[in-house]
Amino acid sequence: xxxxxxxxxxxxxxxxxxxxxxxxxxxxxxxxxxxxxxxxxxxxxxxxxxxxxxxxxxxxxxxxxxxxxxxxxxxxxxxxxxxxxxxxxxxxxxxxxxxxxxxxxxxxxxxxxxxxxxxxxxxxxxxxxxxxxxxxxxxxxxxxxxxxxxxxxxxxxxxxxxxxxxxxxxxxxxxxxxxxxxxxxxxxxxxxxxxxxxxxxxxx
Amino acid sequence: xxxxxxxxxxxxxxxxxxxxxxxxxxxxxxxxxxxxxxxxxxxxxxxxxxxxxxxxxxxxxxxxxxxxxxxxxxxxxxxxxxxxxxxxxxxxxxxxxxxxxxxxxxxxxxxxxxxxxxxxxxxxxxxxxxxxxxxxxxxxxxxxxxxxxxxxxxxxxxxxxxxxxxxxxxxxxxxxxxxxxxxxxxxxxxxxxxxxxxxxxxxxxxxxxxxxxxxxxxxxxxxxxxxxxxxxxxxxxxxxxxxxxxxxxxxxxxxxxxxxxxxxxxxxxxxxxxxxxxxxxxxxxxxxxxxxxxxxxxxxxxxxxxxxxxxxxxxxxxxxxxxxxxxxxxxxxxxxxxxxxxxxxxxxxxxxxxxxxxxxxxxxxxxxxxxxxxxxx
Amino acid sequence: xxxxxxxxxxxxxxxxxxxxxxxxxxxxxxxxxxxxxxxxxxxxxxxxxxxxxxxxxxxxxxxxxxxxxxxxxxxxxxxxxxxxxxxxxxxxxxxxxxxxxxxxxxxxxxxxxxxxxxxxxxxxxxxxxxxxxxxxxxxxxxxxxxxxxxxxxxxxxxxxxxxxxxxxxxxxxxxxxxxxxxxxxxx
Ligand code: SF4
Ligand code: SF4
Numbered sequence: 151x152x153x154x155x156x157x158x159x160x161x162x163x164x165x166x167x168x169x170x171x172x173x174x175x176x177x178x179x180x181x182x183x184x185x186x187x188x189x190x191x192x193x194x195x196x197x198x199x200x201x202x203x204x205x206x207x208x209x210x211x212x213x214x215x216x217x218x219x220x221x222x223x224x225x226x227x228x229x230x231x232x233x234x235x236x237x238x239x240x241x242x243x244x245x246x247x248x249x250x251x252x253x254x255x256x257x258x259x260x261x262x263x264x265x266x267x268x269x270x271x272x273x274x275x276x277x278x279x280x281x282x283x284x285x286x287x288x289x290x291x292x293x294x295x296x297x298x299x300x301x302x303x304x305x306x307x308x309x310x311x312x313x314x315x316x317x318x319x320x321x322x323x324x325x326x327x328x329x330x331x332x333x334x335x336x337x338x339x340x341x342x343x344x345x346x347x348x349x350x351x352x353x354x
Numbered sequence: 355x356x357x358x359x360x361x362x363x364x365x366x367x368x369x370x371x372x373x374x375x376x377x378x379x380x381x382x383x384x385x386x387x388x389x390x391x392x393x394x395x396x397x398x399x400x401x402x403x404x405x406x407x408x409x410x411x412x413x414x415x416x417x418x419x420x421x422x423x424x425x426x427x428x429x430x431x432x433x434x435x436x437x438x439x440x441x442x443x444x445x446x447x448x449x450x451x452x453x454x455x456x457x458x459x460x461x462x463x464x465x466x467x468x469x470x471x472x473x474x475x476x477x478x479x480x481x482x483x484x485x486x487x488x489x490x491x492x493x494x495x496x497x498x499x500x501x502x503x504x505x506x507x508x509x510x511x512x513x514x515x516x517x518x519x520x521x522x523x524x525x526x527x528x529x530x531x532x533x534x535x536x537x538x539x540x541x542x543x544x545x546x547x548x549x550x551x552x553x554x555x556x557x558x559x560x561x562x563x564x565x566x567x568x569x570x571x572x573x574x575x576x577x578x579x580x581x582x583x584x585x586x587x588x589x590x591x592x593x594x595x596x597x598x599x600x601x602x603x604x605x606x607x608x609x610x611x612x613x614x615x616x617x618x619x620x621x622x623x624x625x626x627x628x629x630x631x632x633x634x635x636x637x638x639x640x641x642x643x644x645x646x647x648x649x650x651x652x653x654x655x656x657x658x659x660x661x662x663x664x665x666x667x668x669x670x671x672x673x674x675x676x677x678x679x680x681x682x683x684x685x686x687x688x689x690x691x692x693x694x695x696x697x698x699x700x701x702x703x704x705x706x707x708x709x710x711x712x713x714x715x716x717x718x719x720x721x722x723x724x725x726x727x728x729x730x731x
Numbered sequence: 732x733x734x735x736x737x738x739x740x741x742x743x744x745x746x747x748x749x750x751x752x753x754x755x756x757x758x759x760x761x762x763x764x765x766x767x768x769x770x771x772x773x774x775x776x777x778x779x780x781x782x783x784x785x786x787x788x789x790x791x792x793x794x795x796x797x798x799x800x801x802x803x804x805x806x807x808x809x810x811x812x813x814x815x816x817x818x819x820x821x822x823x824x825x826x827x828x829x830x831x832x833x834x835x836x837x838x839x840x841x842x843x844x845x846x847x848x849x850x851x852x853x854x855x856x857x858x859x860x861x862x863x864x865x866x867x868x869x870x871x872x873x874x875x876x877x878x879x880x881x882x883x884x885x886x887x888x889x890x891x892x893x894x895x896x897x898x899x900x901x902x903x904x905x906x907x908x909x910x911x912x913x914x915x916x917x918x
Contacts (some may be wrong), residue, residue, distance in 0.1 A: 164554040175548050204506070254891065288895060445759060570834070660756075699836045
């Protein structure tokens, strides 16, 4: 390509100078703050708390808020959720007897949580769930044999779950100072053990 | 594993399987090459290893439930899959999307284009042996990914759009953060250019290599950056206007030989670099002129579009992504078809590759920026 | 869409022997219905005389009664689009190829052949593209039966929910009748 001797040497010069341009850029990064963090151990805050509040992680269900409408189950394109509701014939009270989420299939799309009228099913910021057995990935929010009365929403009052109209405001509050999570306080909230199996799974 | 099969006893022609697990094919593609010495005499691309029958799934899923699958058509630019599908259903339904939602869609799509092009140029440099630029590109991409996470809650499979709009408004304060990032990003591109784009060795490696003439590009259905780098001035955003794009000012980048000639590998690379800056410009305009209002039109929960068919197309980062949707009036589509840029880009290989060397094929293939799942769907 | 109507008039004047019709449904776009055996001639005319130089999309459709192939042509300089459609019988679907007109039609037609079993007459290299060569059936046909295994690899796995069913049944001790039960409504 280089037709003359002059071109030949120009090319060599260009090659050298452009390499040093690049090296100068790389060198300047020696003096900048590193952008990486050392996951998972050497970080101050767990990644789960550093995630933005709208992060769509593994589903969590607050069964205490569920009205048993079955909408989430119908919306899910994959059939990840399975719920069962029974009615006591005497008191006409309905009970949730089963609320399973199969997170091995779930593609965390957010369709179910959007359609839930009370915000009972929503996304946590949890994402590490590797396990050796696939059945462990079915999270059971109602233990077999347990009956949880359905939630009766009060007219005109915001559901204490994720408000559907402005999720951001509430989420922001949490983002600023993450509340201490006490799994005993919130029924059905999953806490993950080291082996990845949810605690509910163990106790059942 | 590159597997070698000697076809000829005299060792004159060699058949080489490049792939399915080859680092430069960016996914599971098998390129069957017939070599004479080091020169490729014939190429036969074998695809389909990642066929997930998304189109068949579409026929079995109700309209709203199919949306998450559209992310998986092209996992590097999931937003476009969302948009093209939503546009098709909205056109059938006759739903008017609120203007604010259109703006939010444009913002998300253009950020997605930046993400995707960063990967494209980064991996292309990596294919040629330069590892550092890839890390620089990935660093910027992570920043945009963080914004994506704040916009829609996911980093890769966004599932952001809904039929009739978007599910939620921007988080307060996010627009300022994005604007701040764009300022930085516009300084990052010159730095990236100093790092690799202007590098004489890199340039010499790519110029005049694997030139796709405009006529071939059109006949082979190339689209997007690949088509424009061949000098064809066609951009769906401008020439088949959709969403809010007519309201923004941007330049359609064509590969008018910054170095080398129109249609070579360097032109394809350069078009992507330039397009990122244009995308940044569009995002800035959209954020500054974001109209007030709703973000989602009223659509029934059960969506049953009337009988009919529609072809919607968006300018995705890999070219034209089209959705051919046929409705029979039921709850599920009769047919969903995704026309993707990578699929058509593969058809150009048998035309251009014969005559190239094996090492050049790596550079050429990198410059086409195909994504294997998008070919196979 | 006036584009299609205009194109229909032009085509009818240029090719008077071929019966062409503009069709449309309740919503969406309209298209020109072309008899299957004339499709190559019509598209050839559009390509060479009317300047439709870009094949945007080629797809098969199975309506249940018949197979259809939809062509979406585009003219890049004029920025116009034209949709054509042909109908084919479900068995013995044969169409003339258009792969000599557009390079991209080669792969598009291979895809339609693979997924619908439409045979393209004159195609240089009609092989399967998505599915393996020894695959049986054409998956996008409506009467396709899903195989349960492929070369001894099972294509099914049990639903974990079903595995847990017995546990719930064992504890369903309460005498409440299951009238309101919604169990098992997922598939
Ligand atoms: S997030 Fe999506 S896939 Fe997962 S359970 Fe909800 S609707 Fe189903
Ligand atoms: S979680 Fe929500 S959508 Fe699902 S049944 Fe309970 S209230 Fe209904």
